[in-house]
Amino acid sequence: MASIASRTALAGPALPLKARIIPLAFQLQARSRNSNGAKRTLTFSAATPHDGVHPEHSSRPKKVLTKAQKQFLDSALRVNQAGELAATRIYTSQNPPIIKAHPHLRPLMKHMYDQEAGHFKTFNGLLAKHRIRPTAMYPVWYAASSLLGWSTGVMGREAAMACTEAVETEIGDHYNSQVRELLVWEKEAKDNGETLGPELEALLVDIRRIRDEELEHLDHAVEQDAKEANPYELLTGVIRAGCRGAIWVSERV
Amino acid sequence: MASPAVVRTILRTPAALRPLLLRAPRAAYHEQHHDQATPYGDAERTILSHALAYVPAHGFTQEAITFGAKDAGYLDVSRNLFPKGTFDLVMYHLVTQRQGLKDRIQFPDETMGVGKKVRSLVIERLRANADAGVVWRWQEALGVMSLAENIPASLRELGLLSDEMWFLAGDTSVDGSWYTKRASLSGIYAATEVFQTTDQSTEFKDTEQFLDRRLEELRVTGSAVGNTMQWMGFQGGALMNMLRSKGVRI
Ligand SMILES: [Fe+2]
Ligand SMILES: [Fe+2]
Numbered sequence: 001m002a003s004i005a006s007r008t009a010l011a012g013p014a015l016p017l018k019a020r021i022i023p024l025a026f027q028l029q030a031r032s033r034n035s036n037g038a039k040r041t042l043t044f045s046a047a048t049p050h051d052g053v054h055p056e057h058s059s060r061p062k063k064v065l066t067k068a069q070k071q072f073l074d075s076a077l078r079v080n081q082a083g084e085l086a087a088t089r090i091y092t093s094q095n096p097p098i099i100k101a102h103p104h105l106r107p108l109m110k111h112m113y114d115q116e117a118g119h120f121k122t123f124n125g126l127l128a129k130h131r132i133r134p135t136a137m138y139p140v141w142y143a144a145s146s147l148l149g150w151s152t153g154v155m156g157r158e159a160a161m162a163c164t165e166a167v168e169t170e171i172g173d174h175y176n177s178q179v180r181e182l183l184v185w186e187k188e189a190k191d192n193g194e195t196l197g198p199e200l201e202a203l204l205v206d207i208r209r210i211r212d213e214e215l216e217h218l219d220h221a222v223e224q225d226a227k228e229a230n231p232y233e234l235l236t237g238v239i240r241a242g243c244r245g246a247i248w249v250s251e252r253v
Numbered sequence: 254m255a256s257p258a259v260v261r262t263i264l265r266t267p268a269a270l271r272p273l274l275l276r277a278p279r280a281a282y283h284e285q286h287h288d289q290a291t292p293y294g295d296a297e298r299t300i301l302s303h304a305l306a307y308v309p310a311h312g313f314t315q316e317a318i319t320f321g322a323k324d325a326g327y328l329d330v331s332r333n334l335f336p337k338g339t340f341d342l343v344m345y346h347l348v349t350q351r352q353g354l355k356d357r358i359q360f361p362d363e364t365m366g367v368g369k370k371v372r373s374l375v376i377e378r379l380r381a382n383a384d385a386g387v388v389w390r391w392q393e394a395l396g397v398m399s400l401a402e403n404i405p406a407s408l409r410e411l412g413l414l415s416d417e418m419w420f421l422a423g424d425t426s427v428d429g430s431w432y433t434k435r436a437s438l439s440g441i442y443a444a445t446e447v448f449q450t451t452d453q454s455t456e457f458k459d460t461e462q463f464l465d466r467r468l469e470e471l472r473v474t475g476s477a478v479g480n481t482m483q484w485m486g487f488q489g490g491a492l493m494n495m496l497r498s499k500g501v502r503i
Contacts (some may be wrong), residue, residue, distance in 0.1 A: 070282040077282070081427065096497065108467040128425035131416070192438040197282065 062197035063189035074132050075251045076178050080207075080249040081123035082135045083171055086145035087116040090167065093149030096159050102157055108220060112164075116212050122206055135250040144246075148239070155229075164221035168214045168238040170243035175211035179204065197253035262497065293345070297334055299325040301345040308346075309386035312340045313394050340403050343394045344410065350381045351414045355421055357381060368468070370422035375442055375464055378414070379449050390451045408439075415439040441467045 065073075091113040100105045127134060135141065152163040182204045184198050196204070229235055293301070304321025311317040315338055322328070335341040358377045360370055380387050398407040415438040424434070444467060449460045 065282075065284065073282040094494075100497075124427050127427040131420060132427075134427045134429070134431050136432060138431075142429070 025179075060193060060195045063185065063192070063194045063200075069185065069239070072181065073130070076127050076181075077123060077130065077132050078135055079174070079247050079250045080178075081120070081127055082137070082141050082246065083174070084116060084120035084123050085138070086141050086148075087167065087171075088113070088120050088245070089142060089145035090149035090152075090163065091116055092145045094153035094163070095149075097153040098157060098160050105157070105224070108224075112217050112220065116218070119210050119213070126203070136253045137249055141246060141250070144242075148242075152235075158225050158229035159222040159235060160225040161226035162232055162235050163239055164217055165226040166239035167243055168221065169216040170237075170240050170247070172211060172214045172218065174247060175207055175214065178207055179211060182207070275282060280308065291349070291361070296325075296327065297341075297345075299335065300327055301342060302349075304342055305346060305385065305387075308390055309340070312390045313342050313397060314386075315339060318342055337403070340397050340400075340406075343397050344406065346385065346387065346394075347410050347414070350378065350385070351417055353381070354378055354414075354417060358421070360423075367422045367424050368472075371418055371438065372464065372468060374418045374421055375438075375445060376461060378418075378442070379446060379457065379460060382446070382449065388449060395447065395450075411439045415442060417443075437471050441471065 091183050093110065095113065099109060126132070148163065152159045182196075182200065185200070186204070189196050195201070226232075265487075269390070290292065300322045302321075303324040304318045306319045306324075307317035313319070318325075318335060337344075338477075354374065354377065357380075358373060385396070397403060403422060412435060415435045418438060420432060441464070445460060445464045448463045449457060452460045454460075
């Protein structure tokens with residue numbers, strides 16, 4: 001509930017509708033949210049020394065997660081893993097045709113792939129550690145993302161970049177909503193004289209870093225003429241709708 | 254009363270379809286050093302643990318619960334506390350044995366494979382039934398579990414046990430094999446447990462052999478679904494590389 005409220009507060013009136021559906025505008029919006037978040041963290045740690053009763057960070061009790069919060073983490077981490085599986089599959093299938101046609105893109109494609117592989121590893125580790133089941137659609141996402149990567153790769157550089165742009169727009173938004181939710185929990189914990197605990201604090205750091213790397217991919221895609229793809233609107237529209245559908249399904253099964 | 258036949262029907266379902274019957278264990282996000290909070294209050298726990306002591310003599314019955322309540326100092330409140338009656342007693346045994354499994358077994362040998370560990374875990378869990386003296390009463394328990402209204406909870410508990418075993422065996426894979434692994438082990442465990450109730454051999458040697466045959470079947474044929482997917486992926490990749498080497502731009 002809190003997340004929905006804060007989400008509308010942040011995303012609602014900030015920009016007119018048209019601007020909001022344009023990825024670049026989204027990107028700026030995401031950045032400003034990010035700096036917002038960083039500021040919050042700063043005030044948080046600055047407040048700690050004045051907190052005379054509990055001078056030590058570690059002496060404050062760890063927030064107890066509610067059932068709903070555990071379920072939020074359960075489904076959020078499952079979706080994240082599925083998304084990163086798809087990202088690694090897209091690049092794996094996209095890279096051969098793209099690098100063959102544009103050898104100078106090899107370092108960039110490798111850099112983005114390596115980051116995706118790192119994200120995938122992070123969420124695989126988190127699922128195993130917290131005993132969260134992967135999505136039942138795993139084989140389906142595996143096949144669908146391979147096909148998406150391959151077909152956009154064959155269509156050429158602009159289409160491949162438009163694919164990245166579309167995917168990262170949805171994924172960046174998805175990670176942002178998780179960061180907002182965790183910040184709400186952090187504030188609740190702070191109000192009760194508690195901390196998030198080392199696991200959730202590390203998760204918040206991880207998700208922010210990954211979110212920033214996804215937005216970096218979005219930048220690269222736009223620099224590499226994603227907007228020149230033809231038909232741009234259709235391609236990005238379909239891919240973004242597909243991403244939202246996949247997220248919706250993976251949250252449930 | 255329904256017989257273990259219902260449970261057996263589920264076990265006879267082809268391995269590939271069992272994931273559909275066995276709803277995925279829904280244990281949300283475990284915190285590290287997570288406390289396996291029992292779903293039982295103090296009174297329930299005391300009464301049911303006392304009642305289990307009467308199961309070898311009286312079976313999974315309302316009598317055992319009544320005796321347990323008396324031993325625990327509760328007079329005849331048991332019926333209100335346990336709306337599902339004997340099924341509550343069966344579930345208490347299942348839940349506490351699942352949660353106690355990690356304390357019954359250690360794997361000091363680091364080279365031991367996951368498969369061997371799973372085998373040890375199944376045997377240890379079945380030994381717990383023998384230690385609790387419930388093996389000769391287990392067909393009654395299966396009867397209660399296979400009543401229509403109890404089947405979902407029974408299957409869920411079976412899934413949780415299977416998940417616990419893979420976890421204790423140190424399996425950390427979180428890919429598409431996650432479901433087939435849990436479904437296969439659930440099926441094997443349940444079948445072996447049914448076999449155990451009829452085993453007349455010393456130290457349940459026949460049960461161990463039955464288990465080994467089921468595990469061998471799984472090794473040979475069971476993961477057919479996963480293997481097929483892998484094979485298709487491999488063939489697809491090989492085909493693409495072959496075409497690329499011929500100069501086809503894909
Ligand atoms: Fe990623
Ligand atoms: Fe990405």
